[in-house]
Structure formats: C-alpha cells, structure tokens
Amino acid sequence: MRYLVDQALCCGHGQCAALAPEVYGLDDDGYNKEVGHLADVEPGLEEAARTGAMACPDAAIRLFE
Amino acid sequence: MKMAEVRRMDRIVVVIGASWIGAEVVTAAITAGCRVTCLEAGPGPAAQVFGAEVAERFMPWWEGVDLRCGTAVARVECAGVLLQDETLVPADTVITGIGVRPETGWLEGSGLQLDRGVVVDERLRAALGIVAVGDVAARWSPRWNRHLRITHWDDASSGPAVAAASLLAEGDSGPVYDPVPYFWSDQFGHKVQYLGRPGTEDKPEFCEPADGRGWSVAWFDAERRLTAVLAVDRPRDIAQARRLLASDSPRLVAT
Numbered sequence: 001m002r003y004l005v006d007q008a009l010c011c012g013h014g015q016c017a018a019l020a021p022e023v024y025g026l027d028d029d030g031y032n033k034e035v036g037h038l039a040d041v042e043p044g045l046e047e048a049a050r051t052g053a054m055a056c057p058d059a060a061i062r063l064f065e
Numbered sequence: 066m067k068m069a070e071v072r073r074m075d076r077i078v079v080v081i082g083a084s085w086i087g088a089e090v091v092t093a094a095i096t097a098g099c100r101v102t103c104l105e106a107g108p109g110p111a112a113q114v115f116g117a118e119v120a121e122r123f124m125p126w127w128e129g130v131d132l133r134c135g136t137a138v139a140r141v142e143c144a145g146v147l148l149q150d151e152t153l154v155p156a157d158t159v160i161t162g163i164g165v166r167p168e169t170g171w172l173e174g175s176g177l178q179l180d181r182g183v184v185v186d187e188r189l190r191a192a193l194g195i196v197a198v199g200d201v202a203a204r205w206s207p208r209w210n211r212h213l214r215i216t217h218w219d220d221a222s223s224g225p226a227v228a229a230a231s232l233l234a235e236g237d238s239g240p241v242y243d244p245v246p247y248f249w250s251d252q253f254g255h256k257v258q259y260l261g262r263p264g265t266e267d268k269p270e271f272c273e274p275a276d277g278r279g280w281s282v283a284w285f286d287a288e289r290r291l292t293a294v295l296a297v298d299r300p301r302d303i304a305q306a307r308r309l310l311a312s313d314s315p316r317l318v319a320t
Contacts, residue, residue, distance in 0.1 A: 011256060012300020013249060014307055015219060030300030057218060057249065 001041040001049060002064045005032040009060035016061060020045075020052030024061075032060070076100055079146050079156035081138055083110040083127075086162030088252040091130055102131040102154055104146060106163075109134055113164075115295065119269060119282055122297075126253035165216060167201040182214045187241045188231040189224060196228040208243045209262055217248045245310045255279075258303045261293030261310050274299065 003023075012031045016024035023045050027033040041049040046065075053061035078094045080087045083105035094101045107113050109120025110127060112134075124132075137149040145156040167182045177191050178184040182203035189196045189204060199221040203214040227242040250257045263269075263284035272281045279298030283306070286292050294306035 012303065013247070013258070014300065014304050015247065017304075018244070018247070018307055018311065019223065026304045028301060028304075030302070030304035051223075055219065055223060 001046045002038050003034070003041060003049060003053065004038050004062045004064070005035040006060045006062070007036040009058045010035050010056075011058060011060075013057050015055040015057065016052035019055045020048040023049045024052050038064070077155060077157045078102070079104065079154055079159045081146065081159065081161040082163040083107075083132060083134070084114065084162060084164065085111065085248075085250045085252070085257075087160075088123075088126075089250060090160050090162060091127075092252045092254075095129060099158075100131075102133065102156070103127070104136045104138055104148070104154065105132065105134045106137055107134065115282070116269065119295065122271075122280070122282075126255065165200060167214075169201065180212070184212060187243055188234075188237070188239050189228040189242055190231050194232065196231055198224040198228040204242065206243050207241070208245070213246065213262060215246045217246060219244070219247055245307065255297055256300070258296045258300065259293070260296075260303050260306050261291070263293040267292050272302070 010032050012026075012029065014026055014030055016032060017026045023041055025033045041063075049063060053063055076099055078099045078101045080091050080094070080101060080103045083091075083103050087103055087105070088110060091101050091103055105112075107120075108117045110123040110132070112120035139147045139149045139151075141147070141159050142153070144153060146154045146159055148154065169179045169183060172179060172183065177195065180203055182201050183191050183197035184203045185191045185197050185205065187205045187207055189198055189202060191197050200214070200216040202224070203212045206213045223244065224242060227240050231239040233239070245260060246262050248259045261284070264286055267284040267286050269282045269284050272283060274280065279296065281294060281296040281299050281302040283291060284293040291306060291309050294302055296302040296306075
C-alpha cells in the first residue's frame with residue numbers, strides 16, 4: 001500500500017499523525033512530512049494507514065492498495 | 066457553509082451568535098456581498114469559549130461587519146430580529162448559531178446517568194450493552210480527569226468504532242477512548258485550530274512568533290502544565306502542542 005498527501009489540501013490538522021503515528025509524521029511546520037509524493041506504507045500497517053486517512057478533515061490523504 | 070447557499074439568500078443577513086458557526090457564516094456572507102449584522106450576547110467573538118482577552122484579538126477580523134456585542138435577542142420576526150430593548154434589526158435572512166444542548170429529556174427515568182449529556186465511561190459505555198457517542202456523550206477522560214462533552218467533528222468521526230468495540234468486548238477488554246480534543250475553523254481568511262481543553266482556572270498566555278506569521282494562545286494550569294493551545298495560521302504550534310499533550314506524561318512543564 002502507498003499513500004499520497006495532496007499538497008493543496010493538507011493544511012496541518014495533524015489528525016493523521018495523532019491517530020496513526022506509526023504511519024504518518026509531521027514536518028516542523030505541522031504538515032504531513034510526505035506531502036506531495038507517493039510514500040510507502042509498511043506491510044502490516046495498512047489498517048492504521050486507513051484510520052489516519054479517514055481522520056483527515058480535508059480528505060487530503062489518498063491510499064493506493 | 067457553501068458560498069452558493071449564501072448567494073441564494075437576500076442581501077441583508079443577520080447572524081445571531083459570534084462564535085465559530087457565526088464567524089464562518091459571516092465570512093461566507095460578506096464574501097458573497099451581503100450586508101451583515103452579527104448580534105452577540107457576550108463581550109466579543111467566541112468570548113464564551115476563550116474569554117474576553119482572546120476575543121479582543123478576533124475583533125479586527127470583524128471590520129466590515131456590524132458586530133453588536135452585549136446584545137440580547139428577544140425574538141425573530143418577519144421583518145427581522147427584535148432585540149430585548151425593542152430595537153428591530155431588519156433582515157432578509159436570519160441565521161442562528163448559539164450553541165447546542167443535548168436533548169436527553171426522553172431518557173429521564175431510564176436509569177442512565179444524565180449530566181448535560183449521557184454520562185459514559187472511558188469506553189463510551191453508559192450501561193451494560195448501551196453506549197453513547199458524539200455530541201450527546203459526556204465521556205470520562207482519564208487524561209483530563211473529568212467528564213468531557215466534545216461536540217467536534219473528530220469525536221463523531223473516531224468515537225463510533227470504539228463504541229462498537231465496547232459493545233463487542235468482554236468486560237474491560239475493549240479499547241479506551243481518550244483523544245485530545247481538537248477543533249478547527251476557517252474564518253475571515255484565517256485557519257483557527259484549537260487543541261486540548263483548559264480548566265476553568267487556567268490562564269491564557271499569548272505568543273507572538275518572531276516570523277510574524279499568525280499568533281497563538283496557550284493555557285497553563287496552576288502547575289504550569291500546558292492544557293490547551295489556540296493557534297491562528299500556525300499549524301506548527303498545534304503539532305508541537307500535540308506532542309506535549311499526547312505524551313503519557315502530558316503536560317510537560319513549560320516556563
């Protein structure tokens with residue numbers, strides 16, 4: 001599984017990292033640190049990736065299974 | 066609120082309540098070219114939540130709006146809004162955003178504990194086989210050591226999975242639900258984010274960042290532990306506060 005954080009949509013709610021810290025991290029400015037490019041989800045963390053993506057108020061995270 | 070919905074309205078809009086909903090509706094209405102009056106009972110925007118000192122910081126955003134604080138509304142009439150001093154504020158459209166109270170009257174006598182909501186434990190259980198979630202739930206928070214009733218989007222979004230797990234779990238084997246409350250609002254071109262929950266005695270302290278971008282307010286308890294942060298156009302402050310508040314020894318001492 002991979003994920004893409006839409007640069008135009010991520011505005012620093014930080015809910016992804018709060019609910020799924022094992023998958024998502026934030027940069028120093030509070031935005032998802034992988035914003036703008038495809039990132040891999042480690043095997044076994046798919047459910048956490050879904051939880052974090054669902055928690056985004058702006059639906060900025062797209063998952064590719 | 067969608068711009069299109071405001072555009073369908075008439076030109077003179079009166080908004081009752083200058084809290085979050087009021088601010089967002091006002092933003093949409095003035096952007097759509099409406100003439101906007103906002104009637105607020107308290108001393109300033111969102112003053113009931115944050116106090117007058119923080120409300121003062123919001124005031125410059127409201128230029129261009131006829132904001133009338135300390136104004137008590139009597140009723141809405143065909144021609145507009147009648148104030149308690151019998152002034153009529155003319156309006157084509159009236160929008161009210163003055164907060165919510167859970168309707169729990171139908172549960173009186175049910176045996177469930179009610180206290181401005183349905184009282185539930187940290188697994189969202191009201192009684193054996195009964196859970197409550199979302200705006201109506203006054204959930205026990207081990208983190209804050211009190212009951213919290215959180216009426217925000219993320220509680221309604223993430224709570225139900227825990228409630229369902231509680232119904233299926235044996236005894237106390239289900240997950241605990243105790244996230245740090247989080248809320249945001251887009252208003253007047255600003256991103257407002259609010260994390261945590263200050264105690265009634267906690268004092269706000271303002272932070273003016275050196276880079277000049279936005280501002281934030283932090284609340285500390287009597288022992289100088291962080292309890293909440295309000296950030297305007299500063300998601301990085303929320304990210305940092307989240308690290309402090311979400312840790313097991315949360316509220317690290319800030320000096």
